[in-house]
Amino acid sequence: MNRLREHLTDGLLILAIVVSFTWLLLLLVGAVPQHAFGHLLAGSFGSWSKFARVLNVWIPLTLCSLGLLYAFRAGLWNIGVEGQMVLGAIAATGVLRLGTESLYPQGYLVLAVVAGMGCGGLWALLSGWLKTRGGVHEIFAGLGLNFVALGLVLWLIFGPWKRAGIASMSGTQPFPADLWFPGLEGWRVSPFALALVICTILATVWMLNHSRFGLRLKAVGHNPKAVQLYGVAPNRYLLYAILISGALAGLAGSLQVSDIYHRLIPSISSGYGYLGLLVVMLANFRLLPIPFIALFFSALNVGSIQLPMMMQLDSSLSGVIQGACVMSALLVFGLRRRKQSSQR
């Protein structure tokens, strides 16, 4: 009961800081804050089609955030989610290109998703190996591999996979409709993709909070030196964690290709890898808030698209709000910790 009240106070405090900060900022640039917030709300929850767009952002963002949580549990900062998503997208594109005019498009779709997860996982495993074998900190490894992945996707789009006749930033030749991730007539968001995310959430709840694997992962994150004495090889669990993290990012990447864009584009990761880091931090590295925070962030992203048209405000306002959320959350959590340790 006490814990619940603490969480509630923390949440309200964070919200109050963010709203007053943004309010002040909007006043400074001469905009009417109520209108800006109104447009954000209308632009994201105003209609079914807008909400469907929010969900289409929510799907990859949640997957990336869940993946990150595995890494965080083992004490790893997987900054390479962006690159892992890109690799997942590349693998999915590669498979779907092979599947053009095939008799079994569904088979190729399944294969694309699996390949996306595999490639994302392997790309992540690379930074895991660099850490466990080479002593390279995973932040540097992940960051470096992000740039490599970006180079790779640009090379593919402008090189081997360029559209017939022209090479353009708009990406590769779109896939035929039978290679699109399945949806339902009249649904602007694929219920199958939604179901996939919900299953991933449930599986993660079980894996991290109830399974022995989750306990070991957490132990490695808390004290990698001591876990050896419990018969747990810490490096192996670091690799498991980053592998799962990368596989979920790769899954997000393959959905971006097969479900959203139906082709490979240079900015296929849409920055969700970095945004996912903010989601997890705002959730204070806990699982249950993640889907809700991801939804909130998705709504901000989609809602802010309207701002330039309606108010001549840049859509980066959503980023400002997201950043302010995380900073104030870190502040509030930090104060809470300090208060608790002084009571002890």
Place this chain on the structure above:
Amino acid sequence: MRVELQRIHKRFGPHHVLKGIDLTVDTGTIHGLVGENGAGKSTLMKILTGYLSRSGGRILLDGVETEFANPAVAARAGIGMLYQEPQDFPPLTVLDNFIVGRESQPGTGWKDPRRRLAQLADEVHFRLDPEAVLNKLTVGERQQLEFLRLLGREARLLILDEPTTGISETQKARLFQALRHIRDQGRTILLVSHKLEEVSALCDRVSILRHGQVMGEEDAPFHIPRLLELMFDAVPSTTPAYTPHTPGAELLCFRNVSSPGERTGLWDCDLSIACGEVIGLAGLAGSGQGLFLKLAAGLSHPSQGQIWFNGQQLQGMGYPQFKHLGGCYLPANRLEEGLISGFTVLDHFALATNSSRSRARQLAMDAIRQFNIRGQPESPVESLSGGNQQRLLLSLIPTDARMVLLENPTRGLDVGSARWVWDYLRHQYAAGGVVVFSSAELDEILSVADRILVFFNGHVVRNLPVNQADYHDVAAAMTGS
């Protein structure tokens, strides 16, 4: 400095840890503070040094009531504490460490701190090379440096927490000499210790704490049985007489093992340990005993030679396989290397036995009862006292382990708890297996081990049955003479 603590209370939530402590330490005396684990000594010292706030009572320094908002205020008031673990900066030199934390005084050149250090060292007959890097020094030497830092800061009350842990006999003698010297200069010293012999050799007056209350005060010369009586509800026997088991088949074997690491490394180690033996590793801290235990546990691998355990060579084997073969290793730093802070007692059982939560809860409850751990299955391990953490670690050793390796297993435990630990270990593991332990206390090794290995500078210099070992000979071997 005359220190008066009046009716000091401390509550942690529902726990009443200090129940009205009255303690007066006179100027120019060495005052001992003894008591078993959990008696409240550390809490009291933390209050006196400004790390903890008190729930009630007054602190008077030279008759003036004083408030310590934080450790810096206490330090400025002239209170200095020498911790069990040196609080210094190992990558820096002796001189740099001496300067760090000193408030800069305008007009003092670089030469000044160097001379000041030399002056202070001369005064108490310490020999420290100002350019030596701390990594290369022994714990004893680092402690000497800390001591000089406190003197340099004009600390008028010096609090020492178990100052003789891990230092050599010569260093101890020199420290005691220095303590007497600065006492005669009029400084006040408060000595917190478990070692009654040392307390009685050094102190002018002793206060005995039990369950957060002062049980009594005694003046020198002390009668040790009387002190024990005040510390404990019943006087524990300090020398348990265990009958050795008859050694059986060979279980652990070192063949010409050499390995660098841990200050001195371990060189040309060639020995064999048989079932039924309890082996005590003696030596000054960092003479190779720690490395010996890590090598035997497969946590570190030798650069030369072979180690065999239970008929298998350990080379290339990790700790999980070692554990599978029936081995177990408990490190000295419980919270850093042995337990996982943030995890509960229950979590530790789930992790150690790889079992479900309901099964782990049952195991945790059984262990709490059997090992008399003061805590609940849901207690986070960092909330347990040192003694209870050690009991938890012991309860996590599989009951069918064939070899138990322990680093300083009774470190920080009071006499009663230590006795309990040894009764348990000998009864549970020594009959059908091997117990190998290191200890900083020679007395302990001579009273509980069957065989003693003496380490000096990375070599095993004595290997004899305890009943043939002579205290003075072993002590001399430890210091290389």
